[in-house]
Amino acid sequence: MAAHRCSKCGTLYTDPPVKALDVSPSPGTRHHTLLNTNEPPSDSETTFVHSVISKADARVARIDEEVTELQEMLKHLRAERASLYRYRKRNRAILSPLRRMPPEMLGEIFALTVPSFNAALSGNGINMVRSPWLLTQVGSLWRAVSVSTPSLWSRVVIDFKNGYHNPVPLIELQLQRAQSLKIHFYGSETADSRLQNQLFQLLSEQCLRWEELWLVLTSDMVPLLAALRGRLSSLKQVQMETCFVQTPADPLDCFQTAPSLVTFGLYNSHRSRTITLPAHQLTRAQLNGPWRWIKDILKSASMLVEANFGIQSDDPSPREFGELIGLPHLRRLYVSDPEFLKCLRTPALEALGFYVVKNPSLDILLLLQTLIDRSTCLLRRLCLRGCADANITAEILERFPSINEFGTITASDRNRVDDLMAKLAAPKPGGTVISPQLRSLFFAREKGSKPIDYDAFLAMLKSRWGADVSELQNAALLFTQGCGPDRPTLRKLHVLRREGLSLSILEGSEAMKEVAAWLYWSSPRG
Template sequence: MTFTFTFSLPEPPIPPDHLVDLLNSNALPSSIESRHTISYIDELESQISMLDKATEPIQLRRAELMQTIKTYKAILSPIRCIPFEILGEIFYLVVWETFHSYPRLPVTQHAPWLFTRVSRRWSAVALGTPKLWSMILVDEGYRGQLPLTELCLARSRNVPLNVKILYRRQHNAHVVEVLDVLLSLSDRWRTAELMVESLSATTCKLLQRLTRIHGLSNLKTLVIDLDTPDQDSGLDAAFWNIFAVAPQLTSLEACFWDDRSLRRAPFSFPWHQLTRVRTTAASNTQALSLLGKLPNIVECKIGFDKLKVLSAHSRVIHLPYLRTLVLQLQDDSGDGLVEYKKHTSLLDFLETPRLQSLTTHEIADEDDVTSLITRSDCAATLTSFRFHLSSIDQEKVLELVLETLPHLTLLRVEDFDGGLLPRTPMEEPAFVRVFVEEWVAGQAASPLRQSLHVRLVDGQLEDGKVRLSTFADDSLFITVSSTPHWPSVIADDFHYVDDRISSRYSSQSDDVE
């Protein structure tokens, strides 16, 4: 269909001759000439308004056509070409991220429920992908979740379940109803997360209900974050014994504000099955005892409050499969160092022949690290090293990195008490200068060495008092920072971010860890 728009426009007004003459000069207009100029401009603006009004239907029609084009372009969208199964996998990644980021209630405002309201195809994909509905959140603050939970269980069919129980203050009947439904299907649990903010007589009833679990044949990951029940409640042993019959359990994350729960965990707990552990402990002695129960561990992160004198006759623990080790003193007040002696580092009693990533936080010095590497013969496998300590021995660090670890690609050295960097204004750090010189010399002798990213942090350094420098060449990237980081097993889950420098010559930025 063809649309015809017809309108007539008057001829543009002709300016008076005296205004044309005035325009071609730089003379000051008289009051009469000023009024004539304003009158002429008003007439021109009137015609512009007339044109705008005349073309308004055309602009409206153009906007309608553009919107129609945009609407029909959706037919050609590449997302329509994605097969049903791949779209389901994309949806699953979204649901997984949503589930682990503690979404705001109600849950129906988030994935996977949202996918059912976009289009018929998306709804069909969401309803036809059972694992999207396998992540069940039990939250005391959300009433009416029983029918939603039952609907999720029906849509998840028989796939393994990921169950997260958040319990904060009170014992609510609707939580009990949902929990009873899930307990009847405990043989389908793949991941169980229990987070209890504070323990009381009512919250203990929740834990007692959990002891009614009949089977955990599919459980692989256990996450526990809770206060410790009363020692006399008799609940500890019953609680831990639940998981003694979990034949597939390989991952444990146990964070206790009071560590007595882990100490009283029965020996029947399947420690030998675990390949991934993140937990808190009372001291380095308890951490060493725990490591002795983990012969098949691959990733281990332990935070403890006290450094005690370890017996020189403690047995050496062989961990043949360990790839990642994080050992951290959690007490940042300094009290944990009272009983610390240099020769009693926990590292002195470990053998880790396949270690790839090591993080130590106030629990060892340079000699302890070198001893571990030499004794375990893991110099060829270690690629990431984060070293948090007071009073850094710069020469030993240089020797360790440049001579002992040929395949290191990521190094972080953080000195909490200061001394790593100079205090002279605008002076280039001597440690950086020597590091660069020796690195360049080493590269000349062995040019096949991999690139190394280095982050140096001086906890007592003030911005602007020295030159915060950045060095970069083809194989070495060094950034000097004054932003300290106090990691915590409980607070930030050890979510370290690789200190990669995004560009060849980067500017100083805040630590992103």
């Protein structure tokens, strides 16, 4: 039975049924015999077969017409169904709770959609298909709420190292919509200096609203930054790297007059002397530069709570320890050169990290003992980076039982790490566990270093986790590139996790973030 719709009114019509052709001749008939044998037909039988073929052709043609009609009808029904779905969806949207949600709450939800810093950096700033720009394209309500929510627009990312391509008017529009500003400006000595200066000048016009500044500074931008002296009243945090071609003749002192500045990070090798800081008000510092320059800053930095000091190994000035520098509030510290600890008195110190070099004349155990005795501090976390000797490390952990969190970051010497894991492994029943008070164990492998023995890592964790006297609760295994544990080892590590051990296994950028957290370091690029 064929069916079709009227093209004008849409009424469904059906044609009268057409009798189907019998395709199963009865057994015993001459037609059945011809179909099932190879006997030749007579002339009259040939005429009959031709008539049957004609009837079959006609029926096939009619069926083809019906199939075409049904396909057209199915197409029409599917289009109608899709239209009804869209219509129903639009009507349901009328009842959506979002229409009755207060704009303040909607703004809070929008804030959760803003890309992370790394995502914003990978997109090189403005991306019209990401929040918050995308929110302005949904509807009038969402546009009004997003435009009137300044926090959505506060982070401004401009990266010339990866090729800046956003139109200047969009930056101007974002600055209009924002209130406080978190500026990420990454200059490049090889990029167009005219455009870089133009954009930095545009941002500088709003410097009274700057709260954070993440900056890679070129030599051409130095005068523009210097001109901001006395105008950075809201600035709280600076993370800066310099890529000067020539050292500026005059010191850069614009941050000296920033009354709210409490966090300052500087990575710029040998040109540190060109920048002056309000050291007396800093609570967090990351300084990379000459030994004497960092010492001079610390003499006034009595409010420091957390610090990372990268001491330049090529500093030609003699290492004069002289009078001790007291840092009464310092709780977390990393130094690239442990000799620098000879200069400090840190009564509040709880967490310490330093780089261990192969230097027979440097007695790390004595250095730590002297620092702790002098400061009367109670060290709880220790992180060793580089080539830590297993025996010395074990002795340190035994001598200072207040240390309950220990991390090691290996750069090249795998054997020492493997030896350390063997030392820390719990012995057979009846033996003595080294430093049973350790609650957290952190093992990281930096880029370029050889993989550690992951089976030994598993054995160490398993033995301590199962020991009666061990207080192990947390563990981390980090590797910044490839060569992680194989599948069988990973499965066994996951067994420990299911048994209750808080275990993190991270690689790549996530591992690097965790390592940076243990070293109290944030680079200008986050």
